[in-house]
Amino acid sequence: MSSLFPALAARSPLPALRFGDRSLTHAELAAAAGSLAAGLADMRRVAVWATPTLETAVGVVAALLAGVPAVPLNPKTGERELAHILADSAPSLVLAEPGAELPPALSALPRTDVELTGPGAPSVPEPSSGAPGVIEPSPEAPALIVYTSGTTGPPKGAVLPRRAVTATLDALEDAWLWTADDVLVHALPLFHVHGLILGILGPLRRGGEVRHLGRFSIDGVARELESGATMLFGVPTMYHRIAEALPGDPRLAKALAGARLLVSGSAALPVHDHERIAAATGRRVIERYGMTETLMNTSVRADGEPRAGTVGLPVKGVELRLVDESDGIGEIQVRGPNLFTEYLNRPDATADAFDGDWFRTGDMASRDPDGYVRIVGRKATDLIKSGGYKIGAGEIENALLEHPAVREAAVTGEPDADLGERIVAWIVPADPSRPPAPEELSAHVAAQLAPHKRPREVRFLEALPRNDMGKIMKRALHG
Template sequence: MSPLFPALAARSARPALRFGDQALSHAELATAAGALAARIAGAPRVAVWATPTLGTAVGVVAALLAGVPVVPVNPKTGERELTHIVTDSSPALVLAERGAELPPILAELARLDTDITGSTEVAEATDTVDRALPAEPSPESPALIVYTSGTTGPPKGVVLPRRAVAATLDALEDAWRWTEDDVLVHALPLFHVHGLILGILGPLRRGGSVRHLGRFSTDGVARELSSGATMLFGVPTMYHRIAEALADDPELAKALTGARLLVSGSAALPVHDHERIGAATGRRVIERYGMTETLMNTSVRADGEPRAGTVGVPLAGVGLRLVDEAGAEITAYDGDTVGEIQVRGPNLFTEYLNRPDATEAAFDDGWFRTGDMAIRDPDGYVRIVGRKATDLIKSGGYKIGAGEIENVLLEHPGVREAAVTGEPDEDLGERIVAWVVPVRADAPPSAEELAAHVAAQLASHKRPRTVRYLQALPRNDMGKIMKRALHD
């Protein structure tokens, strides 16, 4: 296998990473990470205290160079979940930014600092710039162990091989026309697939660069896109804030207009935010679809139609099919028939750590069961309509995806946020429930008005039968709505 990071192996002088006033070229990163890699070589696994810092990126790259599996740890993880992750993955040591205060269970492990300013690692490496990097490990060897959100039990450790990381990033190179000349801006956390693998490892594999904002702000986005950055990665919450700010911020609109690619992921971007950004900038946000277990599966292509409400077409090398409840493949591309997405390809994970039962249950004859429900348009574009467990509503004999109703609700001028779920109904089996955060709490749109709005745009059987008003929707760190918490 060729090096995971060719520009590091070539000691490229091009910029690689920038976090605030700290920056490294690919050559400097090779020196710093290479020295740290030599110190951790042979460890079975390492935990990385994944703060949004340069040190986190250096630590992850060092472990990957050494062939040591990385367990990224969310610094906001609660005590019970953190204990489970550390006990389950058994890291030999923890890599953390100098000065970072670790919780007790991690403080018990051997620790190496990843701070590159005046650090021992860099000082020891300054006279060995030409030291060869470690040999590239096997493509099937574990690269990262990323823990799932644990919505249906304790988080599971998803073992991602180097093969999957390379396959996904190379497929995105094709889909997004991603090159070494691209400069990516993002402010995503570094403990999950979107922020770490796509946002940090992606630019490094391409030989390009990334500028991490540390904390998201529209001013930061405008500043970086106005000074040479070409791409922006974000989640819907970020793009919503951008859409809200555009009317009063001509510099932000100008900066977005000059970007080559705006990418949203991790959850569906509401259509009305698509439209507001497009109207103000002339640029369209594209969406992609992936999971921890599969990395990226589909995307709207840079040279394709940026169609709001879709996640594009399957990436190169990814097999994707829809199946019905009996497991039979759905061959219709009619924009209406709902089925569960199943995928296969080199982008898939190897196993759930220490969970052979869960690994076996996740596959159907080599196809990974995503649990996501979708429809396919006649030209192959995929539209996610929700999760099988929480977003497929069976009402009056119809199978209804919550996602399409949510998008229509968000087009109503009186709705700021919306979520849709199903709950038992003696007559219908399940009735559709809309959870709405109104624009004006003192004058919310009525349930009758919202039901009529949905019926006019979609169909009568898709209208909400119950509307519940909230001040805010419960969300996780990635901005995803926690629907189970709504009913709780």
């Protein structure tokens, strides 16, 4: 059995995966995934139709046991993008849950359904092997190929070696004091790093349990935390909904207060939501920072100071530096065992992504005197150069969100003949029938931060455009 998952090798009888009312122990998962892995051993790569189901988790684990790279596919991907991913990754077959309707782009690809017939159906493989005839792969062997969001062109396949997966999960064991006794609840999609690698493979590597809600709900979070879950993973959209619900939901407040760890990631959690959750529950949400290409780079530690607005310190094994720093802000570059190997079939893009052995993240940040990292935003979309100043969109967004008439906010820069770039605020008002005056919001920011950071224009929207992970798609604001 693969060294990625010691609890599977030990055939632990403890719970491993639960989706709704369906579950598997580590021993049952070893049996089901081991049996499936035996049929994958000669494959080049396998695609996984990544619905939020038990079958997806079993399919990915089976590929890892077989030593075959898995390519998780987002079921909401459009036909053109899906066709690109399939042509680029050239999988040998697609794994899917029985009955799943696959789009035409997958029609030419052989399909294998992940059949789960209940506890104990297949025999549990011996601990010394992942699947018959499979030798434990090298740490540098590809584990997964995860496609980027494609904001600057067709999605690129980040090749993640087994070394990166184990290094990140073991670094989070250290940062979050993560043990086999922890029970994680989340509702994140399973085609991405956060939901799949951290949220499924993380508990399995620790020998603990994950309970997936299928889709996010306030009731589901409260129910699972009340019934033994110790950790919650979410994205800012989820925590924002939690913060909105807390004043009228004492059950939710009590459930969150009993959690050991609340973790937010994939985008910055506004300080306003941090404070509302802390005030209602006595628990602080901690943030971490990672990317598809790097897995996890930094995190606030479970035993450290949960400082709102920061993503903590570099995790174990990761080095971080700020490059071309001015006004206290520079581009984050990282190196360590957490890094991807390459962009599949894109040697040019791979070469451009590195400065020697340092990966250029494209994210801008500052550092507190004690080393805590504060993300300003993306170099391309969140760094605004206005009137000779380098300004981070994130701090303006946090200031706007402190205004009682603002529900959501995004800040961008637009070309300006006088300033170079002017600051534009995109606002979802708390009461659409009575939006705040633009001058009032500009004055609010100027008073909280500095006059040169005030929005020069304010535009109102019914909702901000977001992707599946809850990230605001700023490029769509100017579309």
